[in-house]
Amino acid sequence: MKDHSDLACTNVHSAIQDTLYVVNGKWKLLLLSILINEGTKRFGELARASGISPRILSKELHELELNQLVSRQVCPTKPVTVEYSATPYAGTLKEVIDAMIRWGQRHKQKLVRS
Amino acid sequence: MKDHSDLACTNVHSAIQDTLYVVNGKWKLLLLSILINEGTKRFGELARASGISPRILSKELHELELNQLVSRQVCPTKPVTVEYSATPYAGTLKEVIDAMIRWGQRHKQKLVRS
DNA sequence: GATACTAGTTACATTTAGGATAGTACATGA
DNA sequence: TCATGTACTATCCTAAATGTAACTAGTATC
Numbered sequence: 001m002k003d004h005s006d007l008a009c010t011n012v013h014s015a016i017q018d019t020l021y022v023v024n025g026k027w028k029l030l031l032l033s034i035l036i037n038e039g040t041k042r043f044g045e046l047a048r049a050s051g052i053s054p055r056i057l058s059k060e061l062h063e064l065e066l067n068q069l070v071s072r073q074v075c076p077t078k079p080v081t082v083e084y085s086a087t088p089y090a091g092t093l094k095e096v097i098d099a100m101i102r103w104g105q106r107h108k109q110k111l112v113r114s
Numbered sequence: 115m116k117d118h119s120d121l122a123c124t125n126v127h128s129a130i131q132d133t134l135y136v137v138n139g140k141w142k143l144l145l146l147s148i149l150i151n152e153g154t155k156r157f158g159e160l161a162r163a164s165g166i167s168p169r170i171l172s173k174e175l176h177e178l179e180l181n182q183l184v185s186r187q188v189c190p191t192k193p194v195t196v197e198y199s200a201t202p203y204a205g206t207l208k209e210v211i212d213a214m215i216r217w218g219q220r221h222k223q224k225l226v227r228s
Numbered sequence: 229g230a231t232a233c234t235a236g237t238t239a240c241a242t243t244t245a246g247g248a249t250a251g252t253a254c255a256t257g258a
Numbered sequence: 259t260c261a262t263g264t265a266c267t268a269t270c271c272t273a274a275a276t277g278t279a280a281c282t283a284g285t286a287t288c
Contacts, residue, residue, distance in 0.1 A: 012151065013164070015218030016144050016211070022221065025275070030130050037126065043235055050127070053277065058236060079234035079285055089224075096217055097130070099210040104129030106206065107136065139245070157265055167247060172266060193255050193264040 022067050023093070027052055027060050032069060033097045035086035042081050069093070133210070136181050141166055141174045146183060147211045149200035156195050183207070 023029050027050065034049055035041060041049065047057050061084060064070035069090040073083045137143050141164065148163055149155060155163065161171050175198060178184035183204040187197045 012147065012215055013144060015215045016147055018222055019214040019218035020140060026134060030127060033126065033130055054236060082235060093217060096213040099213045100133040101126055101129045103207060103210055104133035108132055168266060170246060
């Protein structure tokens with residue numbers, strides 16, 4: 001209600017859309033949350049922790065890597081393993097993720113009460 | 115990294131999924147942002163402000179109403195108008211929305227710089 | 229050689245989201 | 259009576275998202 005020029009509104013609207021574009025879909029914020037809160041994980045660990053099928057997981061991780069939110073490191077183990085980590089830049093999304101976690105928890109409690 | 119029981123993780127994961135379930139899609143957070151920041155708006159105003167087609171707008175507003183995030187009031191004007199407002203409960207999502215606005219703005223600046 | 233573990237990939241099917249277009253219903257004013 | 263403004267709704271369609279199942283490739287182990 002305060003700063004209400006058309007320009008300011010447009011910026012706010014497109015800022016939301018820009019964020020949604022980067023973290024679209026059912027899985028990206030969940031994956032980032034896991035990597036941020038639990039640290040580096042391998043492909044199989046992420047699949048088990050999230051319940052995402054390999055095909056989707058591979059695609060989501062690739063998209064997150066393109067946006068520099070996740071880094072991928074191949075480890076010379078036998079058999080080879082691949083470690084995925086949240087980048088420092090992903091940390092800037094923590095504010096969004098934490099807000100969503102808090103809201104989801106409160107929302108569930110509200111549903112239980114009513 | 116701190117509280118790392120399976121239960122805590124499960125709760126965190128499902129909390130994110132619960133939030134995503136309520137505010138899914140391209141438009142719900144944008145609509146809520148408009149209604150929260152700019153106040154009550156009519157159907158046509160929302161359509162113009164957001165660029166959403168009537169069919170989708172109607173569907174999104176209905177879903178938001180079901181989740182008690184938006185209230186709908188018919189005004190006895192001629193022709194009849196309908197006002198949509200963010201409910202007090204929608205205010206609890208402001209934290210999420212503001213975090214996404216800030217992130218989107220910073221992200222765009224990052225893209226411009228690099 | 230068969231089996232298993234790693235990290236994917238490929239092909240296919242299904243579901244969902246979203247958009248385009250036109251039409252409905254009601255009232256007003258020309 | 260016809261156009262206009264309001265708020266939708268119905269129909270159809272396309273594209274995107276997601277899921278399932280099977281399969282590849284490299285290495286190690288039995």
